[in-house]
Amino acid sequence: MEADGKASRKPILTVEEQIAHLKAKGVKFVLCDEAEAVRYLAEKCNFFKLASYRKLFAKREGGDRDGQYVDLDFAQLRLLASLDQQLRFVLLGMTLDIEHFQKVAVLHEMDARGEDGYAIVADYMASLSQPNRDYRLHELKMSGYSPYSAGVYAKYADDMPAWVFFELTSFGTLIDFVRFCARRWNDRSLHVAHYDLKGVKSLRNCAAHGSCIVNAFADRGAGRTAVTNSVVRAVSVANVSKATRAKWMGCAAMQQIATVFVVYSRLVPEGRSRKCAMADLASLFARVEGQCFHSAFAGTGLHGMGGVPFHALIDKGAGIAIIVADVKTFGF
Numbered sequence: 001m002e003a004d005g006k007a008s009r010k011p012i013l014t015v016e017e018q019i020a021h022l023k024a025k026g027v028k029f030v031l032c033d034e035a036e037a038v039r040y041l042a043e044k045c046n047f048f049k050l051a052s053y054r055k056l057f058a059k060r061e062g063g064d065r066d067g068q069y070v071d072l073d074f075a076q077l078r079l080l081a082s083l084d085q086q087l088r089f090v091l092l093g094m095t096l097d098i099e100h101f102q103k104v105a106v107l108h109e110m111d112a113r114g115e116d117g118y119a120i121v122a123d124y125m126a127s128l129s130q131p132n133r134d135y136r137l138h139e140l141k142m143s144g145y146s147p148y149s150a151g152v153y154a155k156y157a158d159d160m161p162a163w164v165f166f167e168l169t170s171f172g173t174l175i176d177f178v179r180f181c182a183r184r185w186n187d188r189s190l191h192v193a194h195y196d197l198k199g200v201k202s203l204r205n206c207a208a209h210g211s212c213i214v215n216a217f218a219d220r221g222a223g224r225t226a227v228t229n230s231v232v233r234a235v236s237v238a239n240v241s242k243a244t245r246a247k248w249m250g251c252a253a254m255q256q257i258a259t260v261f262v263v264y265s266r267l268v269p270e271g272r273s274r275k276c277a278m279a280d281l282a283s284l285f286a287r288v289e290g291q292c293f294h295s296a297f298a299g300t301g302l303h304g305m306g307g308v309p310f311h312a313l314i315d316k317g318a319g320i321a322i323i324v325a326d327v328k329t330f331g332f
Helices: 015-024 034-043 047-056 074-112 119-127 130-143 150-156 162-168 171-185 188-208 214-218 229-237 242-248 252-267 272-288
Strands: none
Touching: 015 034, 015 047, 034 074, 047 074, 047 214, 074 162, 074 171, 074 188, 074 214, 074 252, 074 272, 119 130, 119 162, 119 171, 130 150, 130 162, 150 162, 171 188, 188 229, 188 252, 214 252, 229 252
C-alpha cells in the first residue's frame, strides 16, 4: 500500500459499471429495468447517494451469495431517494419556521422585560471571547456584501438593535444569543430551547445541503446526540409505544427529527405556516404508508413488497415509519 493511501482509492465508474457493481451486490432490476436505471443514474441521482440506502437492507450470510442483498430491487433504492428528498424538503421548511418564530419569541420576551433592543446586543457581543467576537463581527460584516442585506448593515453597523441583528446573523448565532438571554434573564425555558435548537440546526444543515437522512435510521443505538428531557417527555406522552421509543430514540437522526416536531408544535402558532407544514407531512406520510406506491410493488412477489406499507421495506418495520408516529400527537 502506498504511503499516502492512494492505493485504496476507488476508481470512478461509468454508469454501466455502476449497474454491474450493483448487480454483483445482489441488487435486482425487475421493477426497474437496466435501461431505465442507466437513465436515472445519468440524469437524476448520483451513484454514491443512491447506493448509500443499501445499508437499510439485509445481506445474505453464507453460501454462494454471501454478502449480497436480500430481495433488493433498484426501484426500492430509487424510491428511498425520492422519499428522502421529500423528507428533506418538509423538514427544511419546518426548521426555517422554527428559526423565524424563535426570533419572534425572543423579541417579544425582550419587550416584556423592558429591554431596549440595543443594550442587549452590545452586552452579548461584550460577553464573548475574543475569537468568538471576531467570528460574529466577521459574520455581520459579510452581510454587508450581500445584495439582500447590505443596506441594512450599512445603516445599523455601528449601533445595532436585536431585530436587525437577527436578520443579519446565522442560525448558530441566534442559538448562542438564546443561551445568553437564558442566563441574562435566568430563564430555564430558554436554556432548554438553546439545547433543542442545536438539534434543529443540525437537521436543518443536513436537509439544506441535500445530505441523506433516511439511511441514518440504520444507525440505531449508535447515536450519542443528547435530547432534552422536554423532548423525551413529549415523545413518551405521545401515541408512540414504549417498544417503538426504545427501538428508535437511540438513533441520532430520529432524536433530531423528534426534536424538530416537538419544538415546532410548541413554537409555531396556528396559521399558514403550520397548515402548510401539516399538508406537507400528510403527503409524506401517505407515501410512507404505501398509499402512493402500493400499485408499483403489488404482485411482484418480492419479499415485503406486495401491498405492505413502505416502512416494512426497511429492516422489517423500520425507520421512516415512526417519523415520530402521527403528527397529531404533537399538537399539529
